[in-house]
Amino acid sequence: MRSARTPPMRRERWELEDGDFLDLDVLPSPPTAPCVVILHGLEGSSRAGYVAAIVRGAERECWGAVALNFRSCSGEPNRLPRMYHSGDIGDARLVLERLRAEGRRTIFGVGFSLGGNVMLRLLAELGDSAPLKAAAAVSVPFDLAGCAQAIDRASGLASLYRWIFLRSLREKALEKARCFPGSLDPDAVRAAHGIVAFDDAATAPLHGFASAGAYYDACSSGPALDRIRRPTLCVSSEDDPMVPARYLPEPRNPLVELLVTRAGGHVGFVSGSLLRPKFWAEEQVLAFFRRTV
Numbered sequence: 001m002r003s004a005r006t007p008p009m010r011r012e013r014w015e016l017e018d019g020d021f022l023d024l025d026v027l028p029s030p031p032t033a034p035c036v037v038i039l040h041g042l043e044g045s046s047r048a049g050y051v052a053a054i055v056r057g058a059e060r061e062c063w064g065a066v067a068l069n070f071r072s073c074s075g076e077p078n079r080l081p082r083m084y085h086s087g088d089i090g091d092a093r094l095v096l097e098r099l100r101a102e103g104r105r106t107i108f109g110v111g112f113s114l115g116g117n118v119m120l121r122l123l124a125e126l127g128d129s130a131p132l133k134a135a136a137a138v139s140v141p142f143d144l145a146g147c148a149q150a151i152d153r154a155s156g157l158a159s160l161y162r163w164i165f166l167r168s169l170r171e172k173a174l175e176k177a178r179c180f181p182g183s184l185d186p187d188a189v190r191a192a193h194g195i196v197a198f199d200d201a202a203t204a205p206l207h208g209f210a211s212a213g214a215y216y217d218a219c220s221s222g223p224a225l226d227r228i229r230r231p232t233l234c235v236s237s238e239d240d241p242m243v244p245a246r247y248l249p250e251p252r253n254p255l256v257e258l259l260v261t262r263a264g265g266h267v268g269f270v271s272g273s274l275l276r277p278k279f280w281a282e283e284q285v286l287a288f289f290r291r292t293v
Contacts, residue, residue: 042113045074092118108135110137138281147244185201232256234258238261
């Protein structure tokens with residue numbers, strides 16, 4: 001229910017070498033100003049309330065912002081059979097490299113949920129060459145297998161996450177099966193009533209993994225934290241219904257700070273009052289970036 005209000009942003013479409021495209025929403029700023037690259041969560045978009053909170057904060061700091069819509073998430077289906085997944089770092093890397101080529105000297109990166117896992121995997125893969133001054137990740141599913149199983153086992157209100165995600169994901173996957181015959185087994189997609197089953201039926205085959213388990217093993221960010229070479233803040237909550245506390249890592253990397261609250265839910269962290277809520281995690285992210293400017 002949080003506000004998706006942002007200052008005026010410019011929609012840009014980048015054509016890609018593989019024939020697909022990326023849609024980004026850009027808060028313009030001079031090249032000398034810091035810029036925040038924002039990655040949304042599963043089936044989110046640049047219109048998500050948590051993205052808007054970071055954009056509003058960037059405007060207050062006189063920074064720029066670039067909110068990436070993962071493929072299939074901008075409101076228009078992407079052109080290829082593939083979509084996006086928790087370890088898909090290529091498009092985010094392209095955004096960072098283009099900003100650096102345009103002369104941006106200070107680039108920050110923040111990801112939420114799935115986007116947080118992507119951000120951490122990107123940092124780990126690039127190591128000392130990461131074109132980021134600092135980064136943050138909120139409510140990250142560090143252990144993809146464990147977190148997927150937790151969502152599948154959820155009951156009561158927490159099961160609403162599973163229902164919302166699967167409804168949207170199934171629709172997209174069935175459209176891919178219709179447009180690209182042979183890419184997926186539509187019966188298996190329809191029969192997938194959990195995240196693990198959906199990843200087995202759709203995410204893995206669309207993106208070159210042998211199974212959901214192989215996908216989770218290759219793309220979980222928890223085991224990769226030691227390879228990060230930029231100051232990084234991770235914000236998590238012990239009562240997150242999608243990321244149980246037993247799956248939170250204990251970083252040994254002095255560059256990675258894990259901030260764990262007792263309450264906060266999944267990308268929630270609401271403080272203030274009912275009439276004037278404040279979004280604590282986003283404030284922590286922006287304060288962390290300010291300290292590194």
